[in-house]
Amino acid sequence: MAKTLDTFYRSQSLIYKYFLYFLTIGAIVFFFPKGGQFKYEFQKGKPWQYENLYAPFDFSIRKTEAELQAERQQFQRDQVPYYRFDTEAAREVYRAYEELFPEYFPGTGLSARQIGVLRQQGRAILDSLYLRGIWDGSDPPLSREVYLVRNNQARRMRFDSIYRMDALRNTIRDLTESVGIPADQAEFRELLLRIAEPNVSLDQELTGRELENQLSGISLTRGNVDEGALIVAKGEVVEGESLKKLESLRAEYASEVWSANNYYFILSGYTILVALVLIMLLLFLKRYRPDVFRNNVKVTFIFFNILVMVFLTTFVVKYNEALVFVVPLCILPLILKTFFDARLGLFVHVLTVLILGFVVPNSFEYIFLQIIAGIVTILTVSELYKRANLFISVGQITLIYILGYFAFNIIQGGSLDNVVWVNFGFFLLNGMITLFVQPLIYIYEKMFGMVSDVSLLELSDTNSRLLKELSNKAPGTFNHSLQVANLAEAAANEIGANAMLVRVGALYHDIGKMNNPTYFTENQTTNNNPHDELAPEKSARIIIKHVIEGIEMARKQNIPDRIIDFIRTHHGTTLVYYFYKKARERDGEDPDEKDFRYPGPVPFSKETAILMMADSVEAASKSLVNPTYSIIDEFVDKIIATQMQAGQFLNAEITFKEIETVKKVLKQRLTNIYHLRVEYPE
Template structure:
């Protein structure tokens, strides 16, 4: 039982990767559409490259979105407005008329018969207006006919028979003339315009219901194709008619109705393909990026980003396929290049695009554009901590999208007609969202404990609180760290390692010396040495303790783990040789090496190995007296050779060639530091 548990404990990293692998497959397949996938790729204007295609079953030819939109527009334009007849309006107007009539026609100025006649003529004119119908302001119909709704019955009448508010004055003038009451025209006009009210009101609710009824009656199909009928022959150009038939057949394949019987087979097919893609990713990491593969946080980070992109893309496709290019897929290689390297970023980007090819429409066009955009991202994004570089790179990515889409449209259509200009807006929106990479990098750093060049640049500021404290408490150690940083950065640049990471690691590698600065020779400004009063074992413990105290101090100040790694490994498992030798001289038999050996671990990357070499060489170089070229050459070879002989670089992915290059850089830099010149002959 204990052996089994021990085996499981040793294999926990591998078990975690298996769990992550299968969980990622399940999530991705879950995001995928439930329908089938049409097995043929076709594009308008391109010849059919497969065998003759016959209808596998009966299906209807679906109308295109443009056809349906045209039918809806035609129905909306042809709609006849509905006006509701308000029967109470005429009665109210007559009452107002009777009340206002004496004000315009004083009874004292007319005989009773004349006054009664004038009142009757006015009432007749009101009845004449309402017999035709008076529209409300702003409700003038654009159609030639309208529906009048009276007592819940609609009757169709010519629109010109209705009176508009703007033509009332002229119409009243004609009525007065017909009544032969021209002398009283002004009085009638003033009175009637004051009391008349519209009795025809536009019934928007009824119109909307009628419109929806007509729109719901639009057929989504036009005609059908019988099973066994030839749809398209090999070599035939995919054009307007057969394109619609092919698109209808594809829609049938991908619809849920068609896939009900085949759901499990379809899901199984998706699972196998996604599993193959993710397996290629793990194999790539294991073979070419073993340091990334060994770190489960890094593997989780990569899989998490793939899942996020797949989720966002499938979500957008379900909402509106036309907006698929709004998803900022180029953020993926951009972020992976920031945290890892360009090759890994591009590889993951290509695999993600291949997975999304199952989801998006026009998969060939999508895959082509996204891969090209990903390559441009990798080639153009450098030094992301410089804000201008990100803006320039995003501009280039957006331009590639626009040019690629434009070229595909010309290929498909053969001209610039029917180009969807809003797609260019989607590309611009994509670019603006890609600018979110900067804050997203910061979020990822906090979530996964990773470190980017942006954070490294901030940490390299010697005015930061921790480095400022180091310079105040241990100025000699601070100057030593600066020298080591310069040496290590130059060496890293020469062999292609992460120079920024090495420099920051070098700046912080000795922060543990702040607790006991005078116990280290670089901080001793007088001839008093605290070690003179201590035995070699105690002195060694004080020296060794600066590594552990540095780790605690770094964690307290929330330095990234990748920087703490430099503090842990910069002495590896080497001996504090000076005190070990001193102890051996005093007691050759009773001294144990373990008391004088650093706890480790040994360096496990090129960057940490470079720091170990640079730190040892810079510290020991202070003992050189009258250095010359041969002395420096032999000195560096001896220091680095001793580290190699002690097996300090066995876990670091650094080659003998790299080590020789680092030694060469260290020799050149030390030569420059000591200002050696060629001796001129006398």
């Protein structure tokens, strides 16, 4: 059981990679469109580049979205709206007429017969008004004809045959004259105007329901293509009827292939292809980037960025495939080059583009343009912390997109007639979005604890809080750190290591000396050495402790782990030899080395190895008296040979040739530092 747990513990990093690998495959396949892949690529207005295509099965020609929208709009224009006739409102008007008539005509001046005739004439006018109805005027007229719903029966009639409330005064005047009522009977007309109420209004619910019924009945297809019928001939321009047939065949093919019977076959095909792409990535990391492969955070970071790009592209394609070039895919190599290196960035970019080839339309054109743009990104982008460099690189990337797309259209169409000019705007928008890589890099630094050149540039500022405190409390150590930074940076440039990272690591590697600055010789301004009063073991503990205290200070100040690595490894597991020798002379025998040895670990990268060499050489060079070229040469060789014999560089992946180059740079720099000036005569 214990052996099994031990094996599991030692294999947990590999188990995590397996889990991440399969999780990424599942997520990518999930994002893929749920349909079979149509094996032909075509574009509107471009010649058909394959052999004559015949219908493999019967299928219907689907209407385009524009055609369906035109039919919907035509239905909306031709729709006859429904208006509701309120019979209860008409009864209320008649009731009001009978109640108010005696108030207007009390019986004086007119005979009973005349009043009776007048009452009958008023009823006749109301009958005329409410036979057609009075429109309330609340909604604008929707058409010339309407359905008037009365007593649950709809009758089609002209809209202008319904009386309007806003023209009722003129209508009543015309009706009173038509029945023979004298023009001087103004009181009678006022009575009719007072009691008249609208009783016809638009029935929006019924009108909308009827429109929905009509729209739902629109056919999505028009005509059929029989099996074996010619769809498009070789060299024929894909447009008009042939374009509609091809689009219908593609949609039908996807829906027929992606069925319940073969769902798992297609799914397994997608899974195998994506798995092959991702296994290539893992093999590349294991073979050529073992430091990245061993770091699960970095592997997760790479897979996460691939997933983000796949998700964005598939989302845009599902929304509107015409916007596919708006997705800033070149952000991927930009970010990976920033945190890793150019070769890894390009390799991951190419693999991601291959995956997206299953998703995008015109996959060959898309893959070609994206790979070319990715290569340009890798070749042009450098020193992102310089703002102008990013703008220049993005401009070059956008230009490559435009030129590549332009060339494809000339090749396929033979002219400029079929160029979709709006795509150039999409390329410009792509470039503008790519500029947001700077804040994205900052977010990734916080999420994954990684360090970019921009952050390194900020950390290299000697006016930062921590370095300012170092210069105040331990000025000798601060000057030593500056000298080491210059030496290490020069050496890193010679062997192709990360010079900016080495410089920043050198500036911070001795910050732990701030707690006890006078115990370190570079900060002692008098001949009074506090170590003279201490036992060698205690002095060694104070010297060794500056590494641990430096790590703690850096963590409190949120210094990135990659910089803390330099603090942790700049002495490796070497001995504090001076005090070890002093203890041996005191006791007459070898003391316990554990009391005099740094805790380590040893350097595990080229950069940390360079810092160890530069730090030791610069510190020891202070003891040189009247140095010469031969003395400096022998001095540097001796120090670095001692470190190599102690096995300090075994994990650093630095070659003998690179160590010799570092030694050469250190010798040259020390020679320049100690070179005597020519004495000028007074």
